[in-house]
Amino acid sequence: MSFRTTRSARRAPSASGPPAAALPPSAGSPGAPDAPGGSGPTAAPRAPRTPRAGRRRDESAWGWLFVSPMVLVLGLFLMLPILMALWVSLLHWDGRSNPFGGQAEFVGLDNYRSLLTEDGLDRTLFVTSLRNNAYYVLLTVPLQTGVALVLALVVNQRLLRARSALRTAFFFPSVTSSIAVSTVFLFLFQGSGAVNSLLSWIGVKGPNWFADPRGVLSLLLGALGVVDPDHPSGPLADHSLLGLSWYQWLSGPSVAMCTIILLAVWTTSGTFMLIFLAALQDIPRELEESAALEGAGRFQMLRHITLPQLRPVLFLVLTLGLISTWQVFDQVYVMGQGAPGNTTLTPAFLSYSSAFDDADFGQGAAIAFILLALILCLTALQRWALRERDARPGRTR
Amino acid sequence: MTAHARTVRTQGRPVLGRFALPWRLLGYALVAGLGLLYVLPFVLQLVTGFKTDPDAAAHPLGLLPVTPTTAAYQRLFGLSRAGDGVPFLRWLGNSALVAVLVTAGRVLFDSMAGYALARLRFPGRSLLFAFVLAVMAVPGVALLIPKFLVLNTFGLFDTYTGMILPLLVDAAGIFIMKQFFESVPREVEEAARVDGAGVFRTFWSVVLPMARPALITLTILSFQGSWNEFTHFLVATQSSRYETLTTGLARFVSGGLGGGTQYPLKLAAALLSTLPVAALFFCFQRYFVSGANAGAVKE
Numbered sequence: 001m002s003f004r005t006t007r008s009a010r011r012a013p014s015a016s017g018p019p020a021a022a023l024p025p026s027a028g029s030p031g032a033p034d035a036p037g038g039s040g041p042t043a044a045p046r047a048p049r050t051p052r053a054g055r056r057r058d059e060s061a062w063g064w065l066f067v068s069p070m071v072l073v074l075g076l077f078l079m080l081p082i083l084m085a086l087w088v089s090l091l092h093w094d095g096r097s098n099p100f101g102g103q104a105e106f107v108g109l110d111n112y113r114s115l116l117t118e119d120g121l122d123r124t125l126f127v128t129s130l131r132n133n134a135y136y137v138l139l140t141v142p143l144q145t146g147v148a149l150v151l152a153l154v155v156n157q158r159l160l161r162a163r164s165a166l167r168t169a170f171f172f173p174s175v176t177s178s179i180a181v182s183t184v185f186l187f188l189f190q191g192s193g194a195v196n197s198l199l200s201w202i203g204v205k206g207p208n209w210f211a212d213p214r215g216v217l218s219l220l221l222g223a224l225g226v227v228d229p230d231h232p233s234g235p236l237a238d239h240s241l242l243g244l245s246w247y248q249w250l251s252g253p254s255v256a257m258c259t260i261i262l263l264a265v266w267t268t269s270g271t272f273m274l275i276f277l278a279a280l281q282d283i284p285r286e287l288e289e290s291a292a293l294e295g296a297g298r299f300q301m302l303r304h305i306t307l308p309q310l311r312p313v314l315f316l317v318l319t320l321g322l323i324s325t326w327q328v329f330d331q332v333y334v335m336g337q338g339a340p341g342n343t344t345l346t347p348a349f350l351s352y353s354s355a356f357d358d359a360d361f362g363q364g365a366a367i368a369f370i371l372l373a374l375i376l377c378l379t380a381l382q383r384w385a386l387r388e389r390d391a392r393p394g395r396t397r
Numbered sequence: 398m399t400a401h402a403r404t405v406r407t408q409g410r411p412v413l414g415r416f417a418l419p420w421r422l423l424g425y426a427l428v429a430g431l432g433l434l435y436v437l438p439f440v441l442q443l444v445t446g447f448k449t450d451p452d453a454a455a456h457p458l459g460l461l462p463v464t465p466t467t468a469a470y471q472r473l474f475g476l477s478r479a480g481d482g483v484p485f486l487r488w489l490g491n492s493a494l495v496a497v498l499v500t501a502g503r504v505l506f507d508s509m510a511g512y513a514l515a516r517l518r519f520p521g522r523s524l525l526f527a528f529v530l531a532v533m534a535v536p537g538v539a540l541l542i543p544k545f546l547v548l549n550t551f552g553l554f555d556t557y558t559g560m561i562l563p564l565l566v567d568a569a570g571i572f573i574m575k576q577f578f579e580s581v582p583r584e585v586e587e588a589a590r591v592d593g594a595g596v597f598r599t600f601w602s603v604v605l606p607m608a609r610p611a612l613i614t615l616t617i618l619s620f621q622g623s624w625n626e627f628t629h630f631l632v633a634t635q636s637s638r639y640e641t642l643t644t645g646l647a648r649f650v651s652g653g654l655g656g657g658t659q660y661p662l663k664l665a666a667a668l669l670s671t672l673p674v675a676a677l678f679f680c681f682q683r684y685f686v687s688g689a690n691a692g693a694v695k696e
Binding site (some may be wrong): 056058059060061062063064066067069070071073074076077078080081082084085088098099100151154159160165166168169170171172173174175176177178179180181182183184185186187188190192193194197198266270271274275278323326327329330333334335337348351352355356361364365368369371372375376379380383 | 415428431432434435436438439441442445453454457458506507509510512513514517518519520521522525528529532534535536537538539540541542543544545546547550562563565566568571595596597600621624625627628631632642643646647650651658660663664666667668670671674675678679682685686689690
């Protein structure tokens with residue numbers, strides 16, 4: 001068993017001052033006996049008289065005492081609620097009565113059925129949210145990974161002046177509150193806001209970002225004359241899949257969704273930059289030097305030395321991105337709440353609004369569980385793929 | 398970053414030489430542009446907070462307010478037109494209360510659990526660690542309705558207890574602490590044990606003081622996490638008296654209070670809510686860096 005965080009987390013203490021540096025004084029503190037522990041009562045007059053078995057029992061008690069807050073909090077506010085929600089997802093519950101008292105109607109798998117197999121408004125909304133989130137993932141993950149890699153390569157240039165200031169600037173958006181930066185982006189992307197003023201300098205008339213439900217792919221196809229975005233016709237409009245026409249499937253993320261994508265790239269690239277940066281600094285110098293001796297240029301160095309060395313980290317960043325982009329919620333809450341035309345609706349937000357706005361908690365819980373299953377699959381995939389790199393006997397003792 | 402001074406001197410020399418001058422200038426221009434892209438939004442946020450509403454609407458890019466005013470800040474701090482002000486001070490107080498209590502709880506409970514999982518031998522330990530890893534994989538957004546259900550059932554919905562208690566322990570923090578304690582040599586503890594210190598004494602006066610770097614990282618991550626927490630408070634509370642900076646601001650911005658755009662007010666509130674974490678960030682950046690490298694800690 002091994003896990004993606006094992007390797008990088010082990011690096012954490014060393015980046016914040018190597019723990020080894022803190023050891024010598026304590027290890028050599030007065031009173032520390034020469035012999036290693038367990039040498040018996042002769043070395044320590046005040047050692048407990050109880051034999052090893054007693055200490056074991058002692059340690060067991062303390063061990064459970066130490067983990068009890070964790071067990072209580074995680075058990076009561078994480079495991080128990082998940083089980084409760086699993087039950088509620090089988091009910092038709094409006095949030096008022098006690099869902100465990102039998103007043104709420106038990107509907108079995110109906111909530112799941114209406115989301116997945118039955119034609120209707122519920123499924124159309126859910127499928128729309130999946131489509132929106134899929135486009136969001138498809139654009140955000142490659143963009144944030146690419147931008148983060150470029151930022152890391154820039155900041156890793158040893159001859160660049162002010163690179164620590166740059167690193168700070170790139171990283172700062174990642175630590176701020178998602179609500180606060182979403183507010184800033186609302187301001188920047190208003191109809192007559194800063195972004196559109198900038199665009200007008202180069203003669204482009206920017207869209208009314210947050211009110212524009214048109215898909216960017218359909219705009220592109222429209223510009224090429226393939227389809228008429230306002231009146232789609234032909235096979236694209238005639239066929240449908242899961243309640244959405246082919247045209248709706250293919251029209252891409254809406255202009256409004258693009259602002260959320262830009263915000264996500266802007267805020268996450270700093271964190272991923274740091275992960276890349278740590279990996280870049282781990283590349284053995286000899287490797288670069290020997291390549292330079294053989295006359296490799298910058299591009300060749302990047303292509304044949306740097307990028308291959310970054311492969312495992314690239315995978316880590318891509319999967320971390322994949323997992324987190326399926327959870328987008330805060331930004332949607334502030335910047336769109338699903339509007340315009342349900343094009344910023346995501347499963348996470350749909351789950352919330354079904355429960356708390358439409359008082360259909362069963363439906364909301366069912367959506368949450370489908371989303372949970374999807375994300376757990378992605379996490380399992382990641383941990384499985386990274387298992388060999390992390391393989392070490394950490395868990396056996 | 399952590400390399401010693403001597404290795405820096407040899408390692409610091411780049412493998413390849415400088416770019417030719419024109420390329421170098423172009424490179425610097427591009428890099429400066431990139432930096433601006435990350436800084437400019439915050440600059441505009443800062444400046445707009447001192448503008449009037451019409452000024453902010455007419456000159457969204459203006460780096461100097463036409464008629465500088467502190468009206469937005471006065472309203473936030475309740476110094477003017479008290480009736481229609483945003484209850485910013487209440488948001489601030491709630492955020493501070495929750496963040497301080499949650500941080501204290503996490504630092505204590507996470508390090509206790511991390512120590513037990515790393516060092517103490519007790520039945521069920523490996524099962525518990527598997528549980529922690531499983532919990533880390535559960536995405537927060539899937540827990541919105543579950544959390545509401547449990548708080549509602551226990552009668553903790555819309556209370557401070559309901560806001561704070563579920564956040565007091567976090568699996569990622571336990572994981573960080575466990576990793577750290579495993580890197581501490583056993584001999585240190587055994588020496589203390591031989592000297593007659595019990596389990597708790599060993600933990601509290603020998604191991605914990607050695608864990609300073611990890612504790613600082615954990616403190617900062619916990620404070621940042623609970624200060625920026627949004628979804629939990631969104632489903633744990635309902636009445637406005639429990640609004641924090643995140644839930645209050647989010648409801649305000651997404652169309653709640655008052656008419657008009659009021660961007661100076663919104664941006665000033667957002668700026669002030671960013672300040673504490675920003676201050677921590679600029680003082681303790683390396684701990685944020687190690688936190689980011691700890692992987693999936695950020696949700």
